[in-house]
Amino acid sequence: MNTDASELNRRREAVAALGSGLRRLTESAVRSTADPETLRRLADEAEKLAADLEAAGRRPLGAIPELDDLRIGQRTFSPVTGAGHPSAPPVIVERNENCVRGRFTLGFAHEGPPRFSHGGVSAMILDELMGWAARTTGSPSMTVDLAFSYRGPVPLGVPLMAEAEVTEQDGRSIRVEGRITPESRPEAVLVEASGRFVTPEPEQISALFPGLEHLL
Template sequence: MHTPLTEPPAEAGAESLEHRRAAITRLGHELRALVDATVRTAASPDTLDRVADGVRQVTGQLTGRRRARTEIPEVDRFPGGPRMYSPVVGAGSPLAPPVRITPTDDGVIGHCTLGIAHEGPPGYGHGGMSAMLLDELMGHACTVAGTPGMTVSLQLRYHRPIPLETPLRLLGRVTGTDNRKVHVTGTITTQEDPATHLVTADGVFIAPDPERVRALFPGLQPET
């Protein structure tokens, strides 16, 4: 019988947050390995039942207060900072590839590798994953350009299927603004062949007014 772990006393300060982020990152890595093994395995039903029991016991160890739907995790910096549980960039998410995004001279570049858990057609990424990757990357491009916004339109063109277990290269760039609207383009290629577009996108993002921001994100602390 497993005894649930108890939460340690809350610590304050940047050092404790970094310690927590490191632990979240480690757990996220192991969860992604578990997900990958789960979607690949040809284990017997008995083995699967035994593993399910073990996973249930592990889940029971994650005790303590659970954050509310609108609550921003203390390990996140929103907007514009790390999002530890994002299904795209979150190091702590079992769903994320995760994408590593860095600014460039005219936008942002992202790198990731999709696994079997992201499969659509056998051997290739699900088309919805492409949309999610580009939506995230293009949003980052808006933020880097100093015009953060939310997606109002995203049009994708699928040129070729995205191979799984292949390093990918994603680009996002702001091409223009119109009052609160921000126009952005995005592409997905492989790292090996960046000249061949697999998916391209055109998007429109809009910067919500402060009142709308407060309504959408009640957990966001006001600037001081």
């Protein structure tokens, strides 16, 4: 496959375009009040679309898309930040020295209590952003312990912000704090998180991610 910069850009834009269309479809599907005949017809069309995509080529389990950069946490098909993922908000991340900030808006696809986000969605967003913050230390790491305090419901359809920063590093262990707030009121913390990330030993990395060591 041709992987020069312009070809990668064309692919990046096309992946984002498909992701955007699928997000609109997902949002429409979970809001739909259509009659059963319409739903069945659209279900058949969805099966055909899926078959076309499958026939056009699929990556095997464990293969890293060429658009990804694992060293900074960038995953094209991440369920949190991936422009190509059908249910990612997607969170748009800015990296700073030892902290990261993500901006996003949640929709019906992320609903838990009526009008508010599912608690697991908030947890998933914080886990990912805190992982990006841990990566600012320069070492790859994995979440081993993560605790959340839900202080207020997270509204759908409102611009939100997630922030995470490294608070301590001791050998392989990295402590990270995170929070979700409305973008317009950063002082109003809705979800708070505290976690620990551990850098696997080189032999653990080889056992867990064979062949990918040079990408981590």
